[in-house]
Amino acid sequence: MKLLKLLRNLLIIIIVFxxxxxxxxxxxxxxxxxxxxxSANNILLYDHDKxxxxxxxxxxxxxxxxxxxxxxxxxxxxxxxxxxxxxxxFDYLRILKAGLTNITSGETKQGASTITQQYAKNLFLNFDKxxxxxxxxxxxxxxxxxxxxxDEILEGYxxxxxxxxxxxxxxxxxxxxxxxxxxxLDLAEAAMITGIPKSPSNYSPIVxxxxxxxxxxxxxxxxxxxxxITEEEKNQAYQEQLHIVGEKxxxxxxxxxxxxxxxxxxxxxxxxxxxxxxxxxGLKIYTTLDSNAQNILExxxxxxxxxxxxxQTASVMMNPSNGAILALVGGKDYNVSSFNRAMDSKRQVGSxxxxxxxxxxxxxxxxxxxxxxxxxxxxxxxxxxxYSPKNNNDVYGNKPISMAAAIAYSENIYAVKTHxxxxxxxxxxxxxxxxxxSNLQKIPSLPLGTNEINILEMASGYSAFANLGxxxxxxxxxxIEDKDxxxxxxxxxxxxxxxxxxxxxxxxxxxxxxxxxxxxxYNYPTALSIAPKMxxxxxxxxxxxxxxxxxxxxxxxxxxxxxxxxxxNQELKxxxxxxxxxxxxxxxxxxxxxxxxxxxxxxENVSSMLVDPISGKPALENAEKSKLMYxxxxxxxxxxxxxxxxxFKESIAF
Numbered sequence: 001m002k003l004l005k006l007l008r009n010l011l012i013i014i015i016v017f018x019x020x021x022x023x024x025x026x027x028x029x030x031x032x033x034x035x036x037x038x039s040a041n042n043i044l045l046y047d048h049d050k051x052x053x054x055x056x057x058x059x060x061x062x063x064x065x066x067x068x069x070x071x072x073x074x075x076x077x078x079x080x081x082x083x084x085x086x087x088x089x090f091d092y093l094r095i096l097k098a099g100l101t102n103i104t105s106g107e108t109k110q111g112a113s114t115i116t117q118q119y120a121k122n123l124f125l126n127f128d129k130x131x132x133x134x135x136x137x138x139x140x141x142x143x144x145x146x147x148x149x150x151d152e153i154l155e156g157y158x159x160x161x162x163x164x165x166x167x168x169x170x171x172x173x174x175x176x177x178x179x180x181x182x183x184x185l186d187l188a189e190a191a192m193i194t195g196i197p198k199s200p201s202n203y204s205p206i207v208x209x210x211x212x213x214x215x216x217x218x219x220x221x222x223x224x225x226x227x228x229i230t231e232e233e234k235n236q237a238y239q240e241q242l243h244i245v246g247e248k249x250x251x252x253x254x255x256x257x258x259x260x261x262x263x264x265x266x267x268x269x270x271x272x273x274x275x276x277x278x279x280x281x282g283l284k285i286y287t288t289l290d291s292n293a294q295n296i297l298e299x300x301x302x303x304x305x306x307x308x309x310x311x312q313t314a315s316v317m318m319n320p321s322n323g324a325i326l327a328l329v330g331g332k333d334y335n336v337s338s339f340n341r342a343m344d345s346k347r348q349v350g351s352x353x354x355x356x357x358x359x360x361x362x363x364x365x366x367x368x369x370x371x372x373x374x375x376x377x378x379x380x381x382x383x384x385x386x387y388s389p390k391n392n393n394d395v396y397g398n399k400p401i402s403m404a405a406a407i408a409y410s411e412n413i414y415a416v417k418t419h420x421x422x423x424x425x426x427x428x429x430x431x432x433x434x435x436x437x438s439n440l441q442k443i444p445s446l447p448l449g450t451n452e453i454n455i456l457e458m459a460s461g462y463s464a465f466a467n468l469g470x471x472x473x474x475x476x477x478x479x480i481e482d483k484d485x486x487x488x489x490x491x492x493x494x495x496x497x498x499x500x501x502x503x504x505x506x507x508x509x510x511x512x513x514x515x516x517x518x519x520x521x522y523n524y525p526t527a528l529s530i531a532p533k534m535x536x537x538x539x540x541x542x543x544x545x546x547x548x549x550x551x552x553x554x555x556x557x558x559x560x561x562x563x564x565x566x567x568x569n570q571e572l573k574x575x576x577x578x579x580x581x582x583x584x585x586x587x588x589x590x591x592x593x594x595x596x597x598x599x600x601x602x603x604e605n606v607s608s609m610l611v612d613p614i615s616g617k618p619a620l621e622n623a624e625k626s627k628l629m630y631x632x633x634x635x636x637x638x639x640x641x642x643x644x645x646x647x648f649k650e651s652i653a654f
Contacts, residue, residue, distance in 0.1 A: 042282030042483065045263060047289040048324075054166075054260050063171045065155040068182045071190035072170055076158065078222045079194055081115040085150050090114060090141065117141045119157040158182075163193060164200030164207075165246075165335045166257040177205070179245045187233065188240035191219040201338050206246045213238075246335060255298045258330035262343050263287055263476045272489045273480060282483040287476050293317045293327035296590045297560075297583070301332060304582040305564070311576060313564045314341035315583060316459045316474075317591070320466035320559040322493055323474045325456075339567075342455050346438060347563055349458060350449035350543025351410045352550045353427075355465060355507060356434070357447040358403060360426040361418050362503045368510055368629040369616030369637035371400035372417045373645045374522075379420065379444060387444045389416050392544070397522040400645075402616030404629060408513035408525040410542065415447040417645070433498040434464040435471050449543050458552060459561040465507055465539065466554040468600065469499035502603040506630045511539035511553075513613070518627050521614045527551075530585045536592050537599045542581065546571045551584035555598035560588050607633045617641065 045054035065073070077084050113121075120140035144153060163173035170193065174182040178189050185193065195215035196203045205212040220234040229237075263285060267273060273283070297315050305311060317327040330340030339345075361370070374397035378388045389412045396413070406414035419427060424442045431440060438453045440446060460474045473494045480489040513519050515527040515534065525531075526542050540553035547569045552561040564580040565572065592598065602608070610619040610626045616637055619626035631637075 043264075044282070044284045045260060045289075046284065046286045047291050048287065048326075048478070049291070050286065051291065053256065053289065053291065062159045062169065063182055065151050065158070068155075068158060068170060069185040069190055071187045072158070072182060072185055072194060073154070074223060074228050075190050075194035075219050077115070077154070078226045078228060079219045080118070081113075082222075082226060084115050084154070087114060088142075088145055090117070090138075114141070115157050116144055116153055119153060119160070120144055122157075122160050122162075161197045162200055163196050164204040165338070166260065177244055177246060178242075186237075186240075187220075187229065188216070188237040188242060191223075191237060192216045192242060194219050205242070205244050206335055207337065209244075254333045254335055255301070255329045255331075256294060257334040257338065258340050258342065259287075259289055259294060259325075259328045259476070261330070261338070261340050262325075262328050265340075265343055266476050267480075270477070270480070270489055274488075283488075284481040284483070284485075285477060286479040286481075288319075288324035288326060288478060289476070290317075290326035293587075293591055294329075297327045297329055297587050300583045300586040300590070301329060303586070304579050305332060307332070310566060311564060311572075311579070312337070312341060312567055313562065313579070313583065314345065314455045315560070315562045315587075316342055316455055317587065318459050318463060318474060318559045318561075320463035320472070320554055320556065322495070323460065323463060323472035324478075325474055325476050326558075328476070341563070341567075346452035346454050347548045347565060348449055348451070348545045349453050350545045350548060350550055351412075351415075351447075352458060352541050352543035352552050353431075353449040353451075354407070354410070354415050354447050355511065355541055356430045356436075356461065357415060357419055357422075357427045358407065358510070359465070359499065359503060359507050360422055360430045361403065362506060363430070363500070364422055364426065365635075366403060366418070367616075367631050367635050367637065368404045368506060369402045369611055369631075369641065371402050371616050371641070372406070372414045373397075374399065374401045374406075374411055374413055377413050377417070379416065381444065387416070389413060389445065389448065395523050397614075399522075399615075401614055402611075404510045404513045404616070404627075405519055405521070405614050407510050407541075408516065408519035408613075409523040410514075410526050410544075412448055416444055419447045420444060430499075431461065433471065434461040435473075436461050449545065455561050455563050458550075459559060462552050462554060462561065463559055464499055465504050465511075466556060466559050468501040468504045468556075469497055471496045471498045502606050502632060505600055505603055505606060506632070508539040508600060509630050511541055512537060514540045514542070516613075516627075518613050518625060527581065530581060533585060533589065535589060536595075536597060538588065540584075544577060548572075549577050549580045551580045553584055553588065555592075556600060557595065557598040558588065558591060560584055562587075602630070605633050606630050607636060609636050611637060 044052060047053050117137060120137050159169040162168055163170070165176065167173045167176045170182045173193050174180050174185055177193060178185065192205060192212060195212065195218065198215070201207060203212050203215045217238055220229070220237055223229045224231055224234050267285065297317060301313055301315065305313060312331050313329065314331070315329040316325060318325050328342050330342040331337045376396055378386050380386055391412050392410065401411065401414065424446065427447055428440045428442065436453060436457050438451065438457060440451050443450070456474055460472070464471050475491055477489070478491045479487060481487050514525050515531040516525055517528065517531065519525045527540055536555060538553045538555055540551070543550035548563065548565040549572060550561070550563050554560070562580040562584045564576065608628050608630050611617060611629050612619050612623060613625060613627035617639060618637055
């Protein structure tokens, strides 16, 4: 009896406490200022000329609830939150049911967010994924429910949710997918659109029509289950042939949203921006976007890669002097795939890894003329295994070649010999200095690019060569203001001297050998075919694996990195290896058209000398072929320079 009495008293205390808490919360919500949900989380993005290129929830396409199709309203309510008009912001029965389902299944199979909760999340809490955010979401849900009618909440929700492909709000979505106003949508169209926000990258009819149809059927089934439509109406709607307008009706570039998404990803990392955007009443974000560069990159992707092919690309154009990203493309077409490969993927980089190695070599006493023998080689390693790399197409000079020639042909044998001669930490140390953070394995094949690295990382790393030794931070945001113009954040340039200016100058000149006809010998420079189209001087390196193709090149004013490959790691066809090269060349040339040369002045401690470009030895007076190469003063080659194979065999213990 005592136990029952104790339990009864405890239950009474809990109920009283709950009622007091609820009453106190209600009073507090009434006396605190009303949330301005019509202006919160408005995000405006500006390019570097302060031209507006994206308008977030402050959309000109806001429509009142009375001007939205009843089919959309009913589909949304009965799919997302059928008790919307009867609960106070939280569906406790649904929360309990979802919790039990998730516990018994051991997976998160069901969610229990109401429309109000989703609206609160969309309006205020995009950038934080902590328990505090969960609490804030609950609090804002109560504030919204206390301050606005159900129709006002539903209207705001329908005008702000993401329907995919950069379309926020039902009016924008209706125009995009069906070239109609939201009021004109029929049952089939409304059910299709309603299904998208749960996962726009999966349920968009442009991304995967069959999956979108399955989702549409679930929406229609929910309407039947709640007696909003009949089984016959459902079948008619499901069988209706939909005419998806999609990208034909898009008003923006097909790649600009990749830049937009990258900006929001960077926004999450800026601690000075309030986690609750209700404090800002919206944001004005000024970016590094050069709209001309973005258009040039997009046009060259469209021109170079056939639209019907499944092959993808990621491309970045950057100002190497300060890390400002001028243009960014995460795929061929955002309307087809919103996955941002420039930000969120890593791929094998192939021979674009070699410049880090050759800088390390210069740092350790190598010169442009330092020679190893180009020949088939099997390396005996310390773990009693062997390694037998091959040159492209099994082409070997069977003679000593200079470092410059090795760069021109992208020689694998020379690279591995250099890597093992220096010690396998040397390449990694340089890569880390310039900002490569990806995992780099200490293996003989590392300079051949067998590790996977993100394209933005690679562009950042190469920028240290392009700006003669400074590590810079790739960035897209220069300034952020709130709705009233108060500055919340200003980018502070981060520039750290990590490499030697003179060695970078020498390396940059060696990287022009990749398209220089003076290096035609037993092999051809890797980019020789595009040399006639160049009107500027560039440092350039390509990278090729069976599944990935890269081109990264620059002068002091502009750096462009391009990757091409398949998302599923499908092997590239021989004809597809030209895509990255063409995108890179045409984008660089278009952007720099009419601009100054943009090459580098020779440092005071660097000398130049005519040498045989293949052997690296001083050029004879009547030499058939000679090339001006650069050296740290005092390190110029002589006729008696040793071919490093001898030292290699003597000094290396693998």
